[in-house]
Amino acid sequence: MNQFGTILKFELKNYFKNKVFVGVTLFIVAVIAVVIFFPKIAASFESDSTDTSGESLPVMLIAADSEDEAQQIKEAFASAFEDYNIQVTAKGVEDIKAKITDEEAECGFYFESPVSYTYYVNDLSLYDENTTIADQVLQNVYRLNTMMQNGISAEKAGEILSAQINHNVENLGKNQMQNFFYTYIMIFALYMVILLYGQLVATSVATEKSSRAMELLITSAKPTSMMFGKVMAACIAGLTQLTCIFGSAFLLFNINKGDWQDNQIVNSIFNMPLNLLIYMLLFFVLGFFIYAFLFGAVGSTVSKVEDINTAVMPITMLFIVAFMVVIFSMSSGNVDNILMIVCSYIPFTSPMAMFTRIAMSTVPIYEIIISTVILVASLFGVGILSAKIYRVGVLLYGTKPKIGSIIKSI
Amino acid sequence: MELELKNIYKNFGEKQVLTGISLNAKSGEAFGLLGRNGAGKTTTIRILMNVFPANAGEVLVDGKPINYNKIGIGYLPEERGLYPKKPIIDQLIYFAQLKGMKYAPAVKSIDKWLERLGMSEYRNKRLDTLSKGNQQKIQLITALAHNPDIVILDEPFSGLDPVNAQLLKDVVKEEINRGKIVLFSSHQMNYIEEFCDNIAILNGGKVVLQGNLHNIKRNYTRDKLIVKSLTDIEKILTNQGVKSEKSVKRLDSDTLILELNSPDNKQNVMKMLTEQFDIDEIKVFEPSLNDIFVEYAGKQV
Numbered sequence: 247m248n249q250f251g252t253i254l255k256f257e258l259k260n261y262f263k264n265k266v267f268v269g270v271t272l273f274i275v276a277v278i279a280v281v282i283f284f285p286k287i288a289a290s291f292e293s294d295s296t297d298t299s300g301e302s303l304p305v306m307l308i309a310a311d312s313e314d315e316a317q318q319i320k321e322a323f324a325s326a327f328e329d330y331n332i333q334v335t336a337k338g339v340e341d342i343k344a345k346i347t348d349e350e351a352e353c354g355f356y357f358e359s360p361v362s363y364t365y366y367v368n369d370l371s372l373y374d375e376n377t378t379i380a381d382q383v384l385q386n387v388y389r390l391n392t393m394m395q396n397g398i399s400a401e402k403a404g405e406i407l408s409a410q411i412n413h414n415v416e417n418l419g420k421n422q423m424q425n426f427f428y429t430y431i432m433i434f435a436l437y438m439v440i441l442l443y444g445q446l447v448a449t450s451v452a453t454e455k456s457s458r459a460m461e462l463l464i465t466s467a468k469p470t471s472m473m474f475g476k477v478m479a480a481c482i483a484g485l486t487q488l489t490c491i492f493g494s495a496f497l498l499f500n501i502n503k504g505d506w507q508d509n510q511i512v513n514s515i516f517n518m519p520l521n522l523l524i525y526m527l528l529f530f531v532l533g534f535f536i537y538a539f540l541f542g543a544v545g546s547t548v549s550k551v552e553d554i555n556t557a558v559m560p561i562t563m564l565f566i567v568a569f570m571v572v573i574f575s576m577s578s579g580n581v582d583n584i585l586m587i588v589c590s591y592i593p594f595t596s597p598m599a600m601f602t603r604i605a606m607s608t609v610p611i612y613e614i615i616i617s618t619v620i621l622v623a624s625l626f627g628v629g630i631l632s633a634k635i636y637r638v639g640v641l642l643y644g645t646k647p648k649i650g651s652i653i654k655s656i
Numbered sequence: 657m658e659l660e661l662k663n664i665y666k667n668f669g670e671k672q673v674l675t676g677i678s679l680n681a682k683s684g685e686a687f688g689l690l691g692r693n694g695a696g697k698t699t700t701i702r703i704l705m706n707v708f709p710a711n712a713g714e715v716l717v718d719g720k721p722i723n724y725n726k727i728g729i730g731y732l733p734e735e736r737g738l739y740p741k742k743p744i745i746d747q748l749i750y751f752a753q754l755k756g757m758k759y760a761p762a763v764k765s766i767d768k769w770l771e772r773l774g775m776s777e778y779r780n781k782r783l784d785t786l787s788k789g790n791q792q793k794i795q796l797i798t799a800l801a802h803n804p805d806i807v808i809l810d811e812p813f814s815g816l817d818p819v820n821a822q823l824l825k826d827v828v829k830e831e832i833n834r835g836k837i838v839l840f841s842s843h844q845m846n847y848i849e850e851f852c853d854n855i856a857i858l859n860g861g862k863v864v865l866q867g868n869l870h871n872i873k874r875n876y877t878r879d880k881l882i883v884k885s886l887t888d889i890e891k892i893l894t895n896q897g898v899k900s901e902k903s904v905k906r907l908d909s910d911t912l913i914l915e916l917n918s919p920d921n922k923q924n925v926m927k928m929l930t931e932q933f934d935i936d937e938i939k940v941f942e943p944s945l946n947d948i949f950v951e952y953a954g955k956q957v
Binding site for chain 1: 702705707708729731733735736737738739740746750751753754755756795798
C-alpha cells in the first residue's frame with residue numbers, strides 16, 4: 247500500500263509537471279473562453295460599424311412573362327424573404343443568368359406560370375431553403391386567388407388559409423432535443439479521455455521497459471502496485487483535466503449568461519441535471535479503469551515504444567466500435583434499440599451505451615444497477631488478468647510474445 | 657547474517673533454467689556468482705529478489721525463509737537504465753521510497769552518496785545529460801541509498817574509467833566491512849579475485865564449482881613451477897635435470913613453466929635450480945580464476 251502511494255505520487259507528478267499536459271489543458275480552456283466571450287467581443291465590434299442595411303442585402307431577381315404578374319409575386323415575396331433585396335427584371339431569363347454569374351445578384355426566379363418556376367442560383371448551398379419558402383408563398387397566393395375566383399371573400403379566404411392549430415407538448419420522460427447536445431459532448435469527452443490516457447498508460451509502461459528502468463522497478467515494487475499506481479494516476483489526471491475544462495466553461499458561461507439567453511443549445515448544455523453528472527462520473531471512472539488496465543497490460547508486452555500502436559490496435563478498435571454504435575443510435579433518435587440495450591450490459595461498451603440511454607431516455611433503475619454490477623465485476627476480472635499479464639510481460643524482451651504463450655505463463 | 661539458497665529449481669514453460677541451485681553467503685563477505693551468458697545468473701538473482709517464485713527450493717536467511725519486509729536488498733542490474741528525462745534527485749528519491757524509506761532520510765542518504773561518489777553537482781540535472789560512467793554511478797546509488805543488508809552488483813565495473821573503478825572498489829570494500837553481504841556477478845575475473853572470498857560457477861542451471869576461492873586454488877596439484885631468470889633462461893631449458901621432468905615450456909623471453917613428474921620433486925628441483933643458475937624468481941604455479949572458469953564453464957552443459 248505504501249509503495250502504491252509512492253508510485254501514484256510519482257506518476258501524478260509526471261502528468262502535472264508535463265508541459266504538454268498543462269499547455270493543452272490551458273489551451274482548451276482559452277478556446278472555450280473565447281467562444282463564450284464571443285457575443286461580447288462581437289457586440290463591441292458591431293457597435294462601431296454604421297448600419298448599412300438595405301444596400302448590403304443580397305439581390306433576388308424575379309422575372310415573369312407579364313410585368314403585372316412579376317410585381318404581384320414581388321409583393322408576395324417581400325414579407326417571406328426579408329433578407330433579400332427583391333428586384334423585378336423585365337429582360338427575362340438571360341438577364342437573370344448573366345447577373346447571377348457576375349455576382350450582381352445571388353439568386354433569381356423565372357415564372358413560366360403562377361404555379362411553375364425555375365430557380366437560378368450560383369452555388370446551391372446545403373442549407374438553401376429559398377425554393378421551399380417560395381413554394382409555400384406561391385401555394386398560398388394560388389389558393390387565395392382560386393378561392394376569390396370561386397366567390398369567397400378575400401377576408402374569409404385569408405381566415406381559412408391562416409387558421410392556426412394550437413398544441414402543447416407535455417414531456418413525461420426526457421427531452422431528446424435538449425439532451426442530445428450535452429450527451430454528445432459527454433460521450434465525446436469520455437471517448438477522447440479514455441483513448442488518450444489509455445495510450446499514455448501503455449506508452450509509459452513501454453518506455454520504462456525500453457529504458458530498462460523496469461529492471462530496477464520490478465525488483466523494487468510489486469507489479470500490481472506499479473500497474474494500479476499508473477492507472478490510478480492517469481485516471482486522476484484525466485479527471486482533473488476534465489474538471490478544469492468543464493469547470494472553467496461552466497464558470498465562464500455563468501459570467502456571460504446574459505449574452506447566451508437566446509441560444510437554446512448552449513443553454514441546454516449548461517443546464518445538465520446534477521444526477522446525470524454523477525452517472526457520468528461513475529461510468530467515466532469504471533470505463534476508464536477497464537480500458538486503462540487493458541492498455542497497461544498490452545504496454546507491458548512490447549519492448550519498444552514504436553510497437554505500441556500495433557499492439558493496442560485491438561483495444562482501440564473495440565472502443566471505436568462501441569463509440570460508433572452509441573453515436574449512430576443517438577443520431578437515429580432511438581437510443582433504446584436492441585443493439586444499444588445489449589451494449590449497455592457488455593462491460594466494454596456499457597460505460598458509453600448505458601450513459602447515453604440514461605441521458606436520452608428513461609431507463610429503469612434496476613437496469614442501471616445490473617449494468618453497473620456487471621461492469622464492476624468485470625473490472626475486477628480485467629484488473630487481475632491485466633496484473634498477471636503485466637507481471638509476465640515486463641520481464642519479456644525481444645519479439646512481441648504471442649497471446650497464447652502469455653496466457654500459458656500466467 | 658547468513659544467506660542461503662537451497663535447491664532452487666525454475667523453468668519457464670518447457671525450458672528448464674535452474675536445476676537445483678544451492679548457494680551460501682555470509683555477512684561481511686563478497687560472493688562471486690560466475691557463469692557464461694545464459695547460465696542462469698540473472699534468474700537466480702531474480703528469484704533471490706522475489707521477482708518471481710522458484711518452482712522448488714527455498715531462500716533462507718539465518719535458516720528461516722527470507723522476510724522481504726525486513727531484509728533490504730540493493731540491486732545494480734546488468735542492463736542499466738533509469739528515467740532519462742527526469743532530474744536525478746527526483747528518481748533517486750523515488751527508488752529509495754519504493755524500497756521503503758521515508759522522504760527526509762532518503763534525501764539525506766542520497767545527498768551523502770552523491771557527495772561520496774563526487775556527483776553532487778549533477779543533483780538536479782536530467783539523467784540523460786550525464787556520461788555513461790556517471791549514469792552508472794547514479795544507478796549505483798539506487799542500489800545502496802536505502803542501506804540494504806544484501807547488495808547485488810551485476811557487472812558493476814563495466815564502462816567505468818580506472819579512477820571511477822577505484823572509487824567503486826573502495827565503496828564495495830566499505831560495504832563489505834560494514835557487514836553487508838555483497839553478491840558479485842561479473843565476467844571480469846580480476847575483480848572477482850580481488851573481492852570475493854567465495855565463488856560459485858554456474859553452468860547450464862547447475863552449480864559446477866563452489867567454495868572458497870583460496871581453497872579451490874590450493875586444491876590444484878602443486879606440480880608446476882614458474883621460473884624467471886633474466887640471464888640463464890636458455891641454459892635452464894637445456895639442463896638435463898630439467899629436461900628429465902614431465903615438460904618444460906617457455907612462456908616469454910625470461911620465464912618458463914616447468915611441470916614436474918611428481919609434486920614431491922618440488923623442493924629438490926627448486927634447490928637445484930637456485931644453486932646452479934642465476935634465478936630472479938621461482939614459485940609454485942597457481943591457476944588464475946580465469947583458468948578455473950574456462951575449465952569449469954568452458955563446455956556448455
